[in-house]
Amino acid sequence: MRSNRSLFMALLAAIVLILAGLLAPAWLQFLVTMSAANGLAVLGIVVLMRGGGATFGQGMFFALGAYAAALVPTWFGIQDAVLRIVIGTLVAGLIGALFAPLLVRYRGIFFAMLTLALSMVLFGLLSKSSLLGGSDGISIAKPTVLGMSLQSGNAEYVLYCLTVVVSVVAGWLVSVYWNSAAGLMALAVRGNPLRVEYLGASARRSLGTSFVICALLGGTSGAITAQALGHVEPNFSNWTTSGELVFVAVLAGYRRVPAVFAASLLLEIVRSFSNLYFPNTWQLALGVFMLLVIMFRPEGLGSLWPVAARRQVDPGTAVPSPTEGQP
């Protein structure tokens, strides 16, 4: 059964990564931790885009998860990293579920703009709220993991292992979802939502499911990042943060879960180099790369949207319209 095979692969990947981590220096462990955490947020975007919604507001759930993980130590005295991650995930998922009925009435750029607006509302709230640290953000007390406190020697490794486990579990669950009836329905909603409705199913419910999964993953990502960095700030909810995640999503495409994490890792590596060697041209490189991907590798590395069907029109009267004419 496909599910068993993917579970086996997931377990294998987790074991390999955990063992390999023992050999890696702390900076590399940190790099992989951050890229896996980002990868989770990107995975959320990919799930949503595969289901018919384009989001420029993933930062909102990232920030929600991060701030939740940052506040529970001070408000409720929760020191355990795993618990903080769970809470961060649930908070983001809950907010996502609250907004989902609203958002699923839209598609295309309006959906994207609404997610962007909501994330910027949160950004404004967080920036101005002295209770929540204002524009400086909040620092987080070091977590304990399953009872043990983190010494400076093993802190990165423990967080690395935790992140690997969470990422592998999340990735496996997403792949199960993608193979499921609901997952296939999501693809159909992306391609032809009207048809889905004429078949008696709810395109909105499918999009809502995709959106909540996206929110949950964003929250997980934020909560892990908060622990790894030891700090959260309002910029997590800024549209530019969301934009970076969208870039990785475009790069990765929606065909394979591992591609998402690979793309995220690639970006982290390039980002580290760019800060040292080409700080003023790396966004240029990102932009160019993104354009190339959109143009040439719509499959696997980047096809997240339906390609407009070529209209059978005599070239003499063909209208080069910029976007698909949708009713």
Next chain:
Amino acid sequence: MNMPLLSARGLMKRFGAVVAADNICIDIPAGQRLSVIGSNGAGKTTFVNMVTGYLKPDAGRIVLDDHDITRLSHQAIAGMGICRSFQIPMLCLELTALENLLVAVAAAEGRQSLWQAADRPAARDRAVALLEKFQLQSYAGRPVMQLAGGVRKLLDIAMALARRPKLLLLDEPTSGVSADEKFPTMERVMAAMQDEAVTILFVEHDMEIVSNFSERVIAFYSGRVIADGSPTEVMANPDVRSYVTGGAK
């Protein structure tokens, strides 16, 4: 007393100055094979759109098996047993033929599982069975965007059948099909329907298809029904000859 499966009463619809439906009253008994004819703009598509819930009539009622479906959404109406195919097939182009049918089968279930595989045996068997009904099994693994128009039309109809609807509306099932392919296509469609207890209404322009495959014909003109009866009666009707068939046989 035999209640009709579908009963439309007093349907009215205007688009600005254009009258698309003018007091349409039609009863469709269960199991009937009927066709709807009329020139473009006569109101056939408006009628189909109102029955499937895409348009709401300005006045009048539509009743399916005792339920008033006039104000229901197209999604709800599909759920209640009225499914349709489209003049230009509405398919998910990047998915394969089989996947499209799996979507239709999944849609027929109330809630889709987030866990169980889309192609688990029960669903897959039903999807393959539908493909076989229309002799499309060889296309199962091909992405729809690679398939020819005629194949897509059949696929579109197969998808509409997935829910085992009570009433199936086919919008110009042979349009876009070459002249010598029309009959075989329609025969394939009707053969596929044989074991399904479904009432079929199809919109058609080709009068030979109409005479050969329907037992009842309803002719539209200017939003009104101008003839309703057996194919021979309707074809002989002088109004139909002037407004619809244009004197052709």
Next chain:
Amino acid sequence: MDAVAYASWLFIVSLGMTLVFGVLKILNMAHGSIYAIGAYAAATAVALAVSLGLPPAFSLVAMLLSAVAVAVTVGPLLERGLLARYYGRDEVVLLLVTYALFLMLEDVTKLVWGVNPYYVSEPAQLFGNVLFAGMRIGGYDLFLVGLAAVCGLITWYVLNRTTSGKIVLAVIHNPEMSASMGVNIQRVYVVAFTVGVFLAALGGAFTAPMISVQPGLSVSVIIISFAVVIIGGLGSIQGAAVGALVVGAARSLAVHLMPEIELFSIYLVMAAVLIFRPEGLFQSVKARLI
């Protein structure tokens, strides 16, 4: 008054974006970047004018010319050279293409103009302050209001009263019909996009005297332009005007009543409009609902 000046600035900047959306159906995420380029170009132009010993009043002309220069070089290049290659794809794809463009232009401006801030003070000093009804109003503010009004009127006039304008309106409403009637759609697209670029650059140019021109300008501008055009209605000129006024008023109110909410009050209004009336105040484009 401050609100009106702010609204005028917003209008000039957003007019270009709404025009581009109306004609090409593209929501241009790089619009803010072009605004920034306009500001930098104006700074360069004014510095050039000063170094050539030209009178201070000429600095205004220099700014206008710089905006024109940006438009004619950047406009057709971007539209034909880049965007046109993605025509026919989903609107979200084009949004992402403009996002990629935004990323690229961020660095291009840094490469051309460096990361240090530029200051353009000469034009603002020209106008001094005006005493009106007991209030002290910045002369430059008044100038901006005038400029916005001129832009709006010219755009309205060209679209509604000239033949070319009516052709553009036809393309906005029905590109296929226009094409089949012989309209050169490609040319309309290039021209419309170039005008959009010009307006963005103009906005940037004439804002330069009020701010320090440095990296990061584009990021804040793009968001607020989105808010304006969404509120006013994508593709509508009057919408851009009303949207600008609404946003200007919201910001003013927030600044005076509750400064903490200044930042997010605008996005809240944008979200509210998207929720309750997604077509904006002046319906021009139907929002995509499932």
